[in-house]
Amino acid sequence: MPLSISDAEKRSSISERLHVLGRGNECILNIGRYYAIDGSLGSEVYIDGSKPHVILICGKRGYGKSYTMGVIMEELYRMDNPVKKNLGVVVIDTLGIYWTSFFENRKQKNVLERWGLSPSRMKITLLSSAGNMEKYRKIGLPASKFAIKASELSAYQWCHLFGVKMVEPLGVAISRAINELEGKNYSLEEVVECIRNDGSSSDHVKGACENFFRMASSWNLFDTEGMAIEDIVRAGEITVIDMSSFSDELKKVLVSIMAGKIFERRVIERKEDEEKIIKGRAGEKKKFPLVWMAIDEAQLFLPREKSISKDILINQWMRQGRQPGLSLILATQRPGALDGEVMSHSDIIICHRLTSQEDIDALNRVRPTYMKEEMGEALKKVGSEKGVALIVDDISESVRIIKVRPRLSWHGGEEACLTAK
Ligand SMILES: Nc1ncnc2c1ncn2[C@@H]1O[C@H](COP(=O)(O)OP(=O)(O)O)[C@@H](O)[C@H]1O
Ligand SMILES: [Mg+2]
Known part of the structure; x- marks a missing residue:
């Protein structure tokens, strides 16, 4: 069954099909109309939503x-x-x-x-x-x-956010803190606290990690509750x-x-x-x-x-x-x-x-096998009018x-x- 269909007849057939599927509701998305080279508009184009x-x-x-x-x-x-x-x-x-x-x-x-x-x-x-x-x-x-729960980010995501590799001392310290807090609904302040108390990291590493989490805190985006x-x-x-x-x-x-x-x-x-x-x-x-x-x-x-x-x-x-x-x-x-x-x-x-x-x-x-023309050739027909497009529907x-x-x-x-x- 086609996803995009070309005319009113097909439109009703898709509605029927949806009905058969037990939906019976209009969930077709009307995105525009077919466009001829002379600029005239043809029948409506739908996507099966x-x-x-x-x-x-x-x-x-x-x-x-x-x-x-x-x-x-x-x-x-x-x-x-x-x-x-x-x-x-x-x-x-x-x-x-x-x-x-x-x-x-x-x-x-x-x-x-x-x-x-x-x-x-x-x-x-x-x-x-x-x-x-x-x-x-x-x-x-x-x-x-918009807010995200701080505890929803993995150590990998925090490291990525700060541009730190997980195998570097900084990444190791971040991972250790996040793993320690796992299962808790923690704040960024608690992560900083955890890093400060980390006995295995140097002061330099701890300081850098703290700076990163302070920066994240200033975004006012991650908190204990966040949005579900x-x-x-x-x-x-x-x-x-x-x-x-x-x-x-x-x-x-x-x-x-x-x-x-x-x-x-x-x-x-x-x-x-x-x-x-x-x-x-x-x-x-x-x-x-x-x-x-x-x-x-x-x-x-x-x-x-x-x-x-x-x-x-x-x-x-x-x-x-x-x-x-x-x-x-x-x-x-x-x-x-x-x-x-x-x-x-x-x-x-x-x-x-x-x-x-x-x-x-x-x-x-x-380019799919059913598309006979090269993409460059096909795109020439799009011309320079805004809103005109080539649609390739699988x-x-x-x-x-x-x-x-x-x-x-x-x-x-x-x-x-x-x-x-
Ligand atoms: N289908 C359309 N019908 C009418 N105007 C359109 C259509 N598509 C684009 N435009 C015009 O072109 C402008 C640029 O479109 P836009 O989607 O913002 O460009 P971009 O491809 O950079 O995202 C729009 O502000 C609007 O004026
Ligand atoms: Mg844009």
Whole structure:
């Protein structure tokens, strides 16, 4: 059965199929319309939101990656309630642009009208650093402080965060302290205390470790309680985590902690889901929802080189995520900088204008057999219009040009412009 389908007829057939599967609800995501070379628009394009996916959105800067990601977020948000109640969406907002989703897209009102759509806001759950939370609250947005339990980081994650190797004296001292505190709900102050009392480390090492944990403490992000993963991934909601004020290393560690926790929870819940289906209680609300995680600037988290976030996202989410019901939406301007496995695991690739040969070559290396044309040739048809993209869909085994629909809520990723109104 196709994931993306081309016309109303197929649309009803997919709805029927979902009905047969016992869902009977609308969980198709309308991302845009097919696009002809003369610029005319064809039938609507859908993604089957009832199944887990790895969707890779790529293209050069300014041609619609974050925008397309926003459109998919809106579609997940607009799903019917019976489906939505079992779905949680987490957005790793590396640049802090998705808070604007709280507002209607008035600036493209005319474009929306041409599509027969009208502006509409999204009520997201917005999490951010304490500093950004204050800024959001000042403009009337209900932001909350994002916090992680200090005890949820492993010694390896702390070392990674501080750029320390586990085999160095500093890494050894950190590991010893974390291992000693294992099983406790500790604060960073307790880690410092533990390191101070370490009889096997030199004063120099202890001092350096203390500095690292004091620095971590100043981020006001790790505390004894922190947020449970259920507070971050909420059934029926879109949670946007504004990570714009965090360092790249911190972003990677945070994503690896959350991705790991979500995977653990879903593996357990999947067993319960199965039990419910066997006992004829499939319609019941899940204790922990299926999860879609959207990651902008994905090259940071899934580089070719070794990376803490890559281990979990590839080994768990991509290789094993279908069974527990985990989906990823990744956006990058550098597909060539991604680990090669990312592209081979992506069942839907949406590629906006792309001109760098290195990036085109990277996509070409994973070009599916059903795609007759070279990637470079196919991408020429995309042209330079914003929002136009090539879509390679593994399930329907089709390659088409689409125009992504306009956003209903305000898109915040626009380039800064001196004459902006
Ligand atoms: N599908 C679309 N329809 C209308 N405008 C679009 C569309 N996609 C992108 N744009 C325009 O292009 C701009 C840049 O898109 P954006 O997604 O922020 O770029 P990037 O690829 O760098 O993430 C947007 O602010 C918007 O004005
Ligand atoms: Mg962007």
